[in-house]
Amino acid sequence: xxxxxxxxxxxxxxxxxxxxxxxxxxxxxxxxxxxxxxxxxxxxxxxxxxxxxxxxxxxxxxxxxxxxxxxxxxxxxxxxxxxxxxxxxxxxxxxxxxxxxxxxxxxxxxxxxxxxxxxxxxxxxxxxxxxxxxxxxxxxxxxxxxxxxxxxxxxxxxxxxxxxxxxxxxxxxxxxxxxxxxxxxxxxxxxxxxxxxxxxxxxxxxxxxxxxxxxxxxxxxxxxxxxxxxxxxxxxxxxxxxxxxxxxxxxxxxxxxxxxxxxxxxxxxxxxxxxxxxxxxxxxxxxxxxxxxxxxxxxxxxxxxxxxxxxxxxxxxxxxxxxxxxxxxxxxxxxxxxxxxxxxxxxxxxxxxxxxxxxxxxxxxxxxxxxxxxxxxxxxxxxxxxxxxxxxxxxxxxxxxxxxxxxxxxxxxxxxxxxxxxxxxxxxxxxxxxxxxxxxxxxxxxxxxxxxxxxxxxxxxxxxxxxxxxxxxxxxxxxxxxxxxxxxxxxxxxxxxxxxxxxxxxxxxxxxxxxxxxxxxxxxxxxxxxxxxxxxxxxxxxxxxxxxxxxxxxxxxxxxxxxxxxxxxxxxxxxxxxxxxxxxxxxxxxxxxxxxxxxxxxxxxxxxxxxxxxxxxxxxxxxxxxxxxxxxxxxxxxxxxxxxxxxxxxxxxxxxxxxxxxxxxxxxxxxxxxxxxxxxxxxxxxxxxxxxxxxxxxxxxxxxxxxxxxxxxxxxxxxxxxxxxxxxxxxxxxxxxxxxxxxxxxxxxxxxxxxxxxxxxxxxxx
Numbered sequence: 001x002x003x004x005x006x007x008x009x010x011x012x013x014x015x016x017x018x019x020x021x022x023x024x025x026x027x028x029x030x031x032x033x034x035x036x037x038x039x040x041x042x043x044x045x046x047x048x049x050x051x052x053x054x055x056x057x058x059x060x061x062x063x064x065x066x067x068x069x070x071x072x073x074x075x076x077x078x079x080x081x082x083x084x085x086x087x088x089x090x091x092x093x094x095x096x097x098x099x100x101x102x103x104x105x106x107x108x109x110x111x112x113x114x115x116x117x118x119x120x121x122x123x124x125x126x127x128x129x130x131x132x133x134x135x136x137x138x139x140x141x142x143x144x145x146x147x148x149x150x151x152x153x154x155x156x157x158x159x160x161x162x163x164x165x166x167x168x169x170x171x172x173x174x175x176x177x178x179x180x181x182x183x184x185x186x187x188x189x190x191x192x193x194x195x196x197x198x199x200x201x202x203x204x205x206x207x208x209x210x211x212x213x214x215x216x217x218x219x220x221x222x223x224x225x226x227x228x229x230x231x232x233x234x235x236x237x238x239x240x241x242x243x244x245x246x247x248x249x250x251x252x253x254x255x256x257x258x259x260x261x262x263x264x265x266x267x268x269x270x271x272x273x274x275x276x277x278x279x280x281x282x283x284x285x286x287x288x289x290x291x292x293x294x295x296x297x298x299x300x301x302x303x304x305x306x307x308x309x310x311x312x313x314x315x316x317x318x319x320x321x322x323x324x325x326x327x328x329x330x331x332x333x334x335x336x337x338x339x340x341x342x343x344x345x346x347x348x349x350x351x352x353x354x355x356x357x358x359x360x361x362x363x364x365x366x367x368x369x370x371x372x373x374x375x376x377x378x379x380x381x382x383x384x385x386x387x388x389x390x391x392x393x394x395x396x397x398x399x400x401x402x403x404x405x406x407x408x409x410x411x412x413x414x415x416x417x418x419x420x421x422x423x424x425x426x427x428x429x430x431x432x433x434x435x436x437x438x439x440x441x442x443x444x445x446x447x448x449x450x451x452x453x454x455x456x457x458x459x460x461x462x463x464x465x466x467x468x469x470x471x472x473x474x475x476x477x478x479x480x481x482x483x484x485x486x487x488x489x490x491x492x493x494x495x496x497x498x499x500x501x502x503x504x505x506x507x508x509x510x511x512x513x514x515x516x517x518x519x520x521x522x523x524x525x526x527x528x529x530x531x532x533x534x535x536x537x538x539x540x541x542x543x544x545x546x547x548x549x550x551x552x553x554x555x556x557x558x559x560x561x562x563x564x565x566x567x568x569x570x571x572x573x574x575x576x577x578x579x580x581x582x583x584x585x586x587x588x589x590x591x592x593x594x595x596x597x598x599x600x601x602x603x604x605x606x607x608x609x610x611x612x613x614x615x616x617x618x619x620x621x622x623x624x625x626x627x628x629x630x631x632x633x634x635x636x637x638x639x640x641x642x643x644x645x646x647x648x649x650x651x652x653x654x655x656x657x658x659x660x661x662x663x664x665x666x667x668x669x670x671x672x673x674x675x676x677x678x679x680x681x682x683x684x685x686x687x688x689x690x691x692x693x694x695x696x697x698x699x700x701x702x703x704x705x706x707x708x709x710x711x712x713x714x715x716x717x718x719x720x721x722x723x724x725x726x727x728x729x730x731x732x733x734x735x736x737x738x739x740x741x742x743x744x745x746x747x748x749x750x751x752x753x754x755x756x757x758x759x760x761x762x763x764x765x766x
Contacts, residue, residue, distance in 0.1 A: 049095045049160045050084040054197050056205035057243025058085035059094060061190050065214035065221065068188060070104045070123060071180040072216070076151065076173030078102065078135070078165040080190065080209075087198070093161025097153065099141060099193040101132040102165075103268040104175045107185040107224060113367035116291060117339050118226040120187075120271035129174035131269040132191070135165040182217035185224060189265055205241065210248050211264040228335040229294075231262050233328070237320060237571040239667035239674055239763055252763060253668045266290055285310035287347060295347035299323055301653065303350050318653040318664060321573035323348070324386040328573060337383045340375045341368035390531060391574060394512040399425045400476075400537040402505070405452065407498045407544055408490075416495040418472055420450055420504065423485050427516045430485025440477055441519045444509045444532045445581035449476035450489060451592040455501040455541075459692055460554035462503075466593040466634055467600025469497055473592070476508050498544050501551035506537035507592075509576070509583030534576040534583035555587045555636075560691045562680035563587075571666070571674075587636070594636035596705065598697040604634040608647045608715075610656045611663075623651055629715055632698040632731055633708070641712030645669060669713065671763020682757055687746035694739050701734025706745045 053059045063080035070076075082094040104123040110116060124130050134141035134150035141150040151165040151173055167173035192207040213222045231249050239252035241261065250261040260266055270290035281287075285308025286296045300306065300314030302323060321328045330336040336344075342354050342365070352359035365371055374380050382388075401423045408417045424431040431439075440446040454470040456463045464470025472493055479489035511520040511530035521529050541550040555561050565575065565586060572578050575585055584590060593599075608626040615621055631642065642648060644665055646656040654664035667674045676682070684690045688706075695702040707728035711719065720730060726744045729735040751758045 049093045050086050051094065051096045052196055052198050053084040053094070053203060054087075055243055056195075056203050056207045057241065059083070059192065059195060059203075059207050060091070061100075061192055061207070061209040063188060063190060063209065063212065065212060065216070065219040068102075069176060070186050070188065070216060071106070071177050071182050073172075073178055074176075076165075076167040076176045078151070079163070081162050082192070083161060093159075095155065095160040097155065097163060097192060099134060099136045100153065100165075101134050101191045101193070102151075102175055103132045103187075103189045103191070103265070105187045105268045105271065106177065106180055107187070107226060108181060113369060115272065115341055115343055115368065116226070120226070120267045120290075121273045122268060122271055123175045123177045123180070123186075125269075125271075125273040125275065126177055126180075127174045133173060133175045139168050183215060185213055185222045186216055187211050187213050187224075187264060187268065189268060206259060206261060208261055208265060211262065213264075225333075226335065227263065228330045228333050229263055230332045231264075233331045234263065236328075237666040239671050242762065252671065253666065266294075283308050286314070287343065289343065292343050292347035294329075295344065296350075298329075299348045303348070305350055316653070316664065320571050320578070320666065322391070322577050324388065325391070325573055326382065326386055326388050334383075337381060337388075340371040340382065342371065343368075387531065390512070390514070391533065391576070393515050394517070394531070394533045396536050397427050397512060397515070397517045397533065398508070398510050398535045399423075400450075400506045400508065400535050401425075402450075402537070402540045403486075405502065405504050405540075405542045405544070410492050410495075412492055414495055415492045416498050417490050417492055418452070418474070418498060419488060419490045420452070420474060422450075422487050422489070422506075424487050425485060431481075431487070432484055433481045436479075436481050436487065442510045442517055443477075444511060444520060444528055444583075446477055447475075448507045448509055448581060448583055450474040450504065450506045451589060452502055452504045453592055454497070455503060455551050455553060457501055457548075457551055460501075460551050460557065461693065462553065462555075462591045462595035463597065465595060465597035465599030465697070466604075468598060469494070471592065472497075472502075476506060500545055500548070501541065501543045503539055503541055503553050503588065505539040505586075505589050505592075506535050507583045507589055508535040508537070509533065509581050510535070532576065532581060532583075534574075534585050536585075537583075537589075539586065539588040553588050553591065554691060554693075555591055561587075562676045562682055562690060564677055567675050567677065590636055594634050594639060596633070596635045596693060596696040598699060599634055604631070604639060605642075605649045606630045606632060607649045608656075609649050609651070610658065610660075611651075613658045621651075625649075626656075630731070631712075632700070633696050633703075635696045635705075635708070637693075637705070638696065638708050638712050640675075641709055644675075645713040647712065647715060668763040670761045672757060672761045673763065681751050683746045683750040686742060687744070687750070688742040694742070695729075695735065695737075697738070698731060698734060700731070701729070701736055702738060702740055703730055703734050704728040704740055704743045706743050710745075 059082070061080055061082045063078065067079035068077070082097060083091045084094040085091055105120050106123060107118055107120055110119045122131055124132060134143070134148065135153040136150045137153050139150055139152040141148055149169045152168045153163055153165050156162040156164070172178065189211040190209040195203050195207055197203055213224055214220060215222050231251055234251045235249060238254060241250035241252045244250050251259065254260065267290045270288055270293060272289055274288045276284070276288055285306060287293055296303070296310060297314050297317060298319045301316060301318040306315050326336055346352055346354070349359070354360060354365060357364045375382065375385070379385065403421045403423055406419045408419050410417045426435065450473070452472040452474060454463045455461065472491070474489050474491045476489065479487045481487050509532045510517045511528060512518065512533035513530045517533065518530060523529055539553065539556065541552055543550050568575060576583065608629045609623045610626055612622045612624050629647070631638070643652070644654060646652070646654045646662045646665065648654070657663055662669060681690055684692070688694065693705045696705050696708050707723035707730060711723065711730070723730055724733065727741060728743045729740055748755045749757050749760070
């Protein structure tokens with residue numbers, strides 16, 4: 001080696017010396033021009049590529065089925081393109097990728113006697129590797145501090161933004177399943193790492209390609225028969241990431257693994273090939289397979305025997321809709337009803353032991369194949385056993401149609417009688433006298449009745465507070481049935497209150513089973529066994545002053561209301577089950593208790609509690625009160641914001657922990673569109689609220705409605721100072737008149753402004 005190097009060096013020196021020593025005196029003169037060379041390939045014009053993007057949605061990685069080898073004996077290879085949007089919004093080739101990870105799963109028929117008919121399998125895990133395989137320019141990658149082999153990633157110099165990957169190590173790439181079935185559906189997703197925006201800051205959301213499902217043998221796009229839950233179903237509660245095509249909807253807020261955005265991506269890891277020992281399974285306390293795990297997570301708050309990690313992570317997760325309504329999530333086919341197997345059942349029914357028959361009437365099924373013998377059809381099928389769709393079927397089974405509200409004279413001085421006449425039907429027929437006489441047997445709470453109250457003649461705002469003058473709550477029971485279906489209820493109130501425009505509705509809740517309203521039954525603990533069904537009671541409007549016009553409630557005017565019941569129902573399913581025994585379905589019913597006026601009980605959940613890091617002797621969490629933070633109104637806007645923001649008292653399902661972090665709310669808190677209508681605005685042209693609300697009444701005076709809504713989330717001292725400096729009257733410094741001056745919030749925060757609520761509260765990156 002040394003002789004070789006010395007020889008080369010000597011030759012080089014002799015050449016130099018020779019060139020220096022042999023000169024004809026013409027050195028430095030140009031020679032004759034050479035022949036023109038062949039034209040080169042055109043390069044990519046400067047500025048026609050990007051290496052940064054401002055958001056994850058601006059980056060698109062595309063891989064075609066014919067450009068990746070994932071099964072069989074052929075050597076692994078992959079080819080894909082990457083584009084990103086520049087500052088002008090143009091999609092250009094993205095150059096300079098440093099690292100990607102490829103996830104591959106396959107779907108096959110389950111040949112075992114347990115589990116779903118079709119199962120997912122991770123190619124990497126099946127090869128005793130990992131969930132995914134890295135690709136880098138060096139063919140090496142860092143995985144949690146350990147150097148691992150990776151596929152070698154090469155960008156095409158002639159076509160920037162086009163990349164190929166090959167396996168340059170022993171054997172084949174670990175995501176290629178040599179003995180796999182090329183005729184089975186395969187799913188591929190690519191994650192891209194280390195992407196920054198123009199300021200050099202890492203893009204916050206994961207950069208994940210749109211998953212592709214295909215048949216490797218033919219490279220044809222395929223559709224999974226197993227996927228019974230769509231991303232749209234998850235988005236109803238967890239919100240939607242902005243910027244993606246409608247055909248590529250992404251979930252906005254999933255805390256697990258910092259959000260993999262799609263159901264299709266979750267199953268790439270959470271499938272039966274996930275390696276778990278018996279000891280690990282016991283410590284976990286739940287099944288990592290996605291179809292089982294996802295049930296346990298969402299049912300966590302309702303399962304009282306969770307153990308291990310499941311108890312720590314899931315026990316406080318309260319599903320916002322009704323657990324029995326399977327189609328809340330299963331919106332893509334009937335596989336969930338048609339395929340009955342133990343693994344899915346015990347993820348919710350954790351008190352059932354199929355090995356002993358405990359919790360299953362002593363029945364020990366031989367295998368999952370025998371489950372359909374009882375649960376394949378009829379009353380024990382999943383759909384009927386869970387009562388899926390039952391609430392919709394019962395929605396019009398008890399109708400209170402208020403016909404008139406009139407004032408009659410009373411023998412009591414200063415009092416008059418308010419007479420309400422309604423036509424009532426139950427189970428499709430007019431209510432009969434015998435059934436009405438025993439109607440409390442059908443009611444979940446005999447105290448729920450008619451809701452009647454005064455309205456502001458000019459604005460339509462509810463003009464009374466909860467339990468205060470102007471609210472005429474009346475029992476539904478104890479009335480007089482003048483003929484079948486016609487019920488007359490009456491009560492005395494102060495004569496001077498019974499004037500002007502009013503609204504009338506009802507909040508009766510009854511027991512329902514199957515397709516009928518039925519008498520309620522209870523378990524040994526006194527819990528009602530049937531579903532609580534709200535009456536169908538359209539809000540009607542009257543005027544107690546003769547010949548005066550009727551006025552519609554302000555919140556019923558869609559042009560002045562930025563929220564809708566449909567938005568609430570997207571996540572909650574309905575308003576009835578979340579309001580205990582109140583038989584309500586509409587905001588006009590909620591407004592009886594939740595108006596901006598002072599009520600008989602001036603404060604409403606006035607303090608705010610948080611979950612400390614400490615536990616008691618039984619291991620239960622200790623809760624404490626946030627010092628210096630209180631609220632003093634029942635306004636529907638502020639209490640709805642407060643509850644969902646975790647500023648409530650007691651031990652609420654949505655709460656703040658000792659570090660101030662929000663727990664229990666399933667969407668992005670700063671995404672107003674989760675609840676507010678997309679085509680609505682908060683601010684009117686005059687800078688006030690679109691609703692026209694000018695104040696919220698407390699026991700100390702009147703406070704500004706915009707700032708109080710903001711304070712429902714922004715509770716810091718600096719935020720309060722900001723509100724005050726912009727003209728707000730607040731709880732500790734209230735005003736003395738109902739019609740307060742408009743705050744100057746809209747100057748900066750109106751829609752369309754640089755710091756508008758539509759910008760600052762758009763629910764951006766996770």
